[in-house]
Amino acid sequence: MKKFFSLILVLFLVAGLILAGCGQQKQAQEQPAQQNQDTKQETQTVKIGAILPLSGSAAATGVKLKYAIETAQEIINGEHPEINMELAKSAGLPNLNGAKVEFIFADHQANPEVAKSEAERLIQNEKVVGLIGCYHSSATKPASQVAERFQIPFVAGSSSSAALTERGLKWFTRIAPHDGMETVLFFDYLKFLNEKYSAGIKKVAVVYIDNEYGVHAFEMVKKTIENYKADGFELVADIKYPANVSNVDTEVQKVKAAKPDAIFHASYIGDMTQFVKKYKELNVVPKVVLSYCGGYQDPQFVVNLGKDADYFSGPNATTSALFSKMPDLEKINEIYKAKSGVDIDGPTLEDFASAMVIAEAINKAGTTEPAKVLEALKTQEFAAPYFVSGKIKFGDDGQNIHSASVMTQIQNGIYEAVWPTDYQTKEPIPAFPDWSKR
Amino acid sequence: MMKKMKFHPLLVIFFVILILPFINDNINFHHIMIMFLIYAGLGEAWNIITGFAGQTSFGHAAFFGIGAYTSTVLFYRMHISPWAGMILGILLATLVAAVVSYPCFKLKGHYFAIATLAIAEIIKQIFISWEYVEGATGISIPVMDEGILNMQFHTSKIPYFLIAFAIFSIAVLTAHYIEQNKMGFYLKAIREGGDAAEAIGIDTVKYKLFAMMISAALSAAFGTLYAQYILYIDPFMVFTMDVSMKIVLLTVLGGLGSIYGPIIGAAILIPLSEYTRIFLGGTGKGVDLIIFGALIVAVACFEPEGILGIFKKGQRKKRGVDYARATT
Numbered sequence: 001m002k003k004f005f006s007l008i009l010v011l012f013l014v015a016g017l018i019l020a021g022c023g024q025q026k027q028a029q030e031q032p033a034q035q036n037q038d039t040k041q042e043t044q045t046v047k048i049g050a051i052l053p054l055s056g057s058a059a060a061t062g063v064k065l066k067y068a069i070e071t072a073q074e075i076i077n078g079e080h081p082e083i084n085m086e087l088a089k090s091a092g093l094p095n096l097n098g099a100k101v102e103f104i105f106a107d108h109q110a111n112p113e114v115a116k117s118e119a120e121r122l123i124q125n126e127k128v129v130g131l132i133g134c135y136h137s138s139a140t141k142p143a144s145q146v147a148e149r150f151q152i153p154f155v156a157g158s159s160s161s162a163a164l165t166e167r168g169l170k171w172f173t174r175i176a177p178h179d180g181m182e183t184v185l186f187f188d189y190l191k192f193l194n195e196k197y198s199a200g201i202k203k204v205a206v207v208y209i210d211n212e213y214g215v216h217a218f219e220m221v222k223k224t225i226e227n228y229k230a231d232g233f234e235l236v237a238d239i240k241y242p243a244n245v246s247n248v249d250t251e252v253q254k255v256k257a258a259k260p261d262a263i264f265h266a267s268y269i270g271d272m273t274q275f276v277k278k279y280k281e282l283n284v285v286p287k288v289v290l291s292y293c294g295g296y297q298d299p300q301f302v303v304n305l306g307k308d309a310d311y312f313s314g315p316n317a318t319t320s321a322l323f324s325k326m327p328d329l330e331k332i333n334e335i336y337k338a339k340s341g342v343d344i345d346g347p348t349l350e351d352f353a354s355a356m357v358i359a360e361a362i363n364k365a366g367t368t369e370p371a372k373v374l375e376a377l378k379t380q381e382f383a384a385p386y387f388v389s390g391k392i393k394f395g396d397d398g399q400n401i402h403s404a405s406v407m408t409q410i411q412n413g414i415y416e417a418v419w420p421t422d423y424q425t426k427e428p429i430p431a432f433p434d435w436s437k438r
Numbered sequence: 439m440m441k442k443m444k445f446h447p448l449l450v451i452f453f454v455i456l457i458l459p460f461i462n463d464n465i466n467f468h469h470i471m472i473m474f475l476i477y478a479g480l481g482e483a484w485n486i487i488t489g490f491a492g493q494t495s496f497g498h499a500a501f502f503g504i505g506a507y508t509s510t511v512l513f514y515r516m517h518i519s520p521w522a523g524m525i526l527g528i529l530l531a532t533l534v535a536a537v538v539s540y541p542c543f544k545l546k547g548h549y550f551a552i553a554t555l556a557i558a559e560i561i562k563q564i565f566i567s568w569e570y571v572e573g574a575t576g577i578s579i580p581v582m583d584e585g586i587l588n589m590q591f592h593t594s595k596i597p598y599f600l601i602a603f604a605i606f607s608i609a610v611l612t613a614h615y616i617e618q619n620k621m622g623f624y625l626k627a628i629r630e631g632g633d634a635a636e637a638i639g640i641d642t643v644k645y646k647l648f649a650m651m652i653s654a655a656l657s658a659a660f661g662t663l664y665a666q667y668i669l670y671i672d673p674f675m676v677f678t679m680d681v682s683m684k685i686v687l688l689t690v691l692g693g694l695g696s697i698y699g700p701i702i703g704a705a706i707l708i709p710l711s712e713y714t715r716i717f718l719g720g721t722g723k724g725v726d727l728i729i730f731g732a733l734i735v736a737v738a739c740f741e742p743e744g745i746l747g748i749f750k751k752g753q754r755k756k757r758g759v760d761y762a763r764a765t766t
Contacts, residue, residue: 054719107719112675113668114715117469121716124465141578142670148581149592167578210566211574212672242563243574243674 045102046093046368048358049122051115051133051143052351054107058135061298061347062107065135065157067340068348069103072355074335076101083331084385086360093363101359104128108139115139119146129368130155130361132354135347137161138212144172153374155358157351160293161216165399171370173377173398175357176317176350179213179266179292181403183220185315186290187228189407189419190262193288194231199430201287205237205260207251207275209267214240217266217292236260245271252278262288265314269295273304280308285432290314297346302413310412311432315405317346317353317387319415321425322406328385349386350404357382357392388423448614451701452607459599466716468595472667474708475602476660480681481689481700482609483656488686489695490613490622491649492629493543494551496682497558501531501654503676504561505661507571510671514577515570520589524662528655534561535654536647543646546632555682562677576672579665589666598667605663609656613697616652625649629695691737693746702745706733 050069053062077100080088092098104126108115115134122128123146131147131154134140140159147154148171155173156164162178177185193199206221208214218238225235237258241251252275255263263286265272272295278284291314295301302309320343323330329344332352336344344352357377364380365372382392389402407419409428416426455475459468480502488494508530509523542553566574582588591597616622624645627635636642665671684707692703714729741747 107715109715109719111680112670112672116668116670117466117473117712118715120469121466138576138670138672138675141576142668145578145581145669161575163575163578211674212576215574243566 045100046096046359046362047102047104047126047128048355049106049119049126049128049131049133050103050355051106051108051118051122051131051139053110053135053139054105056110058110061135064340064342064345064348065351066105068336068344068352069105069132069355070339071332071336072352072359073101073103075332076356076359080331084328085356085383087356087363093359095363095366096368101362103132103355108134108136108143110136110139112136112138112142116142116146119143120150123147123150123152128152129370130358130373132157132351132358135159135351137164140164144169147171151370153358153361153370153377155354155361155377157354158293158347161212162220163216165397169398171374173357173394173400175353175392175400175404176293176347177315177403177405178399179217180220180224181399182292182315182405183217183224183264185403185405185407186264187224187231187233189290189313190233190288191228191231192419193428193430197428197430199261199287201261201430202232202234203236203258203260204233204262204264205239205255205258205286206235206264207239207241207255207267208265209243209245209271210240211243213292213294214266217264221264241271245274248274248278251275252282252284255279256282256284260286262286262290265289265291265294265296267291267295269298269300269304272296272301276305276308276312280435283435285434287431288313289432293347299342299345299415302410302415306413307438308435309410310438311409311429313407313409313418313428315346316408316415317349317404317406318344319346319406319408319417319425321408321414321416322388322423325423325425326386326388332386346405353384353387353392353404356384388417388420447698448610452610455606456603459596465595466712468599470709470712472595472599472602473712474704475599475606476664477684477688477708478701478704479602479606479609479660480657480685481692481704482606482613482697483653483660484685485689485695485697485700486613486616486625486656487646487649487653489689489699490616490625490629491646492625493646493650494548495554495650495653496551496679496686497554497556498653498657498685499677499679499681500558500561501535501657502661502664502681503565503673504531504534505658506665506671506676507565507661508658509662510577510579510665511571514579519587520662520666521587524659527658527662531654531658531661532651535650539650540643540647543643555679558677558679558682562673565673565677574673576670576675579669579671581669589663590669598663601663602660605656605659608659610697610701612652612656616649617697621645621648626695687734689744691734691744693744696746699744699746706745 052065076087079091092100106118106122108118134143135158137159140156144154148169153171158176160176160178162180165174190201194201206218208218225233239251239254289312296312296314297316333344360382361373361376362368364376378394384392387404388406389404391402392400395401406417406423408415409418411426417423418428459471484498505527508527509520512518512523513520538557542550545553582590584590584592624640627640628642632642688703688707689700693699
């Protein structure tokens with residue numbers, strides 16, 4: 001009997017080995033061919049790994065990011081002279097004899113452990129020359145550590161935790177502004193409202209979810225407000241709520257009691273929707289509500305709340321209202337929309353940018369050699385006509401020094417760009433009307 | 439005696455597991471082997487309290503997380519070697535297991551299971567709000583020089599595999615020892631009927647407590663290894679229900695109450711989840727999770743005793759045929 005068990009067990013383990021062995025054999029067969037045709041291969045396909053949350057709690061977003069990266073692939077590999085970008089004009093990477101770019105997708109399931117193993121697999125088995133992803137900051141952390149270990153460049157698109165660029169990693173760069181930069185943007189915007197519209201905003205409350213994203217955002221507010229004390233800003237309440245909150249009565253009552261002029265929200269779509277409904281019920285009327293990159297930026301916010309979503313604000317890498325002002329972005333959106341059926345949104349555009357930037361860095365380097373690609377990433381400036389900033393340049397810590405965000409406010413169900421004034425599609429409204437008068 | 443030693447299934451299993459990564463040097467395969475050892479070992483630990491003693495725990499992620507956090511916080515804040523952290527983590531998890539399970543053992547059946555679930559959730563919430571351990575932000579373990587003292591290896595996964603194998607062996611041998619000795623029989627007596635066990639003079643609370651403490655200690659050791667291996671932890675990763683459920687699933691799939699159950703379960707579930715994700719995960723359609731779920735539903739519906747149950751049935755049938763032949 002025992003012998004029988006052990007036999008079965010051995011069979012299972014060996015089956016696993018065979019499975020892995022098959023993959024390896026295939027790889028081994030490919031390897032000599034790869035080595036022999038090293039130069040030739042460069043002219044054919046450049047592989048880049050994209051690790052995204054394609055299943056799990058953020059699957060809907062992950063799939064949109066995948067479409068955005070596929071859009072980038074299509075622009076790079078095809079001929080799109082109508083888009084004013086270097087890699088759009090000709091097919092493939094011109095400095096690598098027109099080599100095509102192939103993005104290999106991997107699913108991290110919103111799990112840091114899986115992100116780590118997928119990064120290793122993409123580098124070792126798929127032989128990718130660069131990595132992009134992972135949307136969740138907690139997944140980007142271990143995945144970028146793997147890239148550091150293997151000395152492969154990693155370009156993060158929309159992961160916004162400031163901690164990512166504070167680790168001193170050499171091979172890591174990030175496009176999106178981190179929550180520290182967003183906080184500075186918030187206060188500058190409030191100052192602008194006070195100066196131009198005499199909005200009289202002084203008291204600030206922070207409402208944040210109890211996870212890395214929320215807690216870090218609050219820490220940034222605590223730190224940044226010190227520099228804005230002279231402008232009269234003071235923190236009157238900080239309200240933390242659990243990640244799986246089902247009722248926000250107490251939290252909203254606390255907000256109401258503090259009577260803030262501005263509320264900063266670090267919330268996802270589900271909880272943000274609950275808060276807005278409760279603000280309406282208890283008639284909470286601040287002057288401004290600003291949201292960190294999260295629930296507000298999801299177009300579902302307007303779908304869920306309709307008229308009640310009006311007057312809320314937040315920074316966004318883009319908004320559909322801007323398309324008419326930015327022709328290149330409009331053309332990119334046409335390709336994206338054909339795949340996804342919806343307009344491109346902020347985080348999605350940031351991941352699109354990460355795909356374009358890594359391909360452009362390889363093209364600028366003229367080779368897939370990691371050290372040269374990294375040098376191009378760290379020293380060159382990249383044209384980004386799809387962002388209001390127009391360009392991307394990485395600092396020593398790997399952070400994009402040009403904030404790619406524009407302040408938006410929902411007016412009549414549309415995300416209007418309200419600041420900076422150069423890109424304004426509508427004037428900001430620095431006051432909430434009484435909820436009963438909407 | 440020689441013959442018995444030669445065919446002892448555990449030795450065969452250990453030998454096969456040990457040589458596999460040296461036959462196949464694919465880094466991804468090494469990763470799967472490490473995860474297999476961690477989860478099979480956690481299954482063994484869980485089996486002691488649930489499989490042997492019949493006390494269903496849905497909160498083993500708590501002990502796993504305590505092990506991960508103790509060594510990580512000590513390493514991150516005070517640069518104490520993860521090995522010392524592992525020992526402290528084991529002690530802490532054992533202490534927590536004793537303190538929280540003692541009152542819970544008064545509860546029976548489903549109520550005990552619910553209590554373990556709640557306790558794990560409480561511990562998770564404490565870690566989320568605790569600033570000293572970086573709360574919800576999690577800890578990125580500083581990358582140090584590789585070496586056994588720092589329990590960090592950057593050029594090869596084999597050292598991680600060997601450490602995992604050592605802890606796994608300890609877990610299996612502990613479970614095997616318990617099963618073969620007095621304590622195992624006592625625990626099984628408790629599982630079959632607590633009142634009856636007490637009536638024949640078994641101190642049920644004491645033995646249940648021992649089983650829980652041993653189980654927690656083993657889980658904590660794997661927690662330390664896991665943290666040092668991934669080099670990043672946050673409360674949502676190590677205290678999550680997903681970890682507790684994975685342990686439960688693979689043990690139930692393999693066969694509850696047998697030391698072979700978790701090994702069989704992990705040998706199927708871990709490669710299955712990895713390979714389905716590798717081959718199908720990039721499609722973004724969740725096909726990997728559908729296959730994974732379907733397998734679990736199939737086992738639950740058709741063979742609640744797990745894979746081991748299928749073979750046991752086969753054996754019984756064969757024996758039945760032999761018996762019938764012998765008597766006719």
